[in-house]
Amino acid sequence: MRKSYKIVVAVLLSIITYSLITFLATLSIVLSKVESFDFQPKFFGQDIVYIHIQDSIFNANVTSTGVLIFGLLGGIIQLLINKFSKSDKQAY
Incomplete structure (x- = not known):
């Protein structure tokens, strides 16, 4: 697989994992019958x-930020993996 496709796949998998973890965490909180819960973490001052x-009644929102x-983050990690991977250098 070409390096550019690996980066796109890593970005998509990172977004899917982030959304899935948010969904599963919300579902587990609802199933544990918590009556009141508010969770709003921030990263560089932006809601994530x-x-x-x-x-x-629950509301879960995955923000665009x-x-x-x-x-x-997923793309950067894959880019670093591609850059420092020895198997890609030996194949060419």
């Missing part, structure tokens, strides 16, 4: 996820 539960941050 918002989970609010009150009276068995969070998707962008984790997508870029």
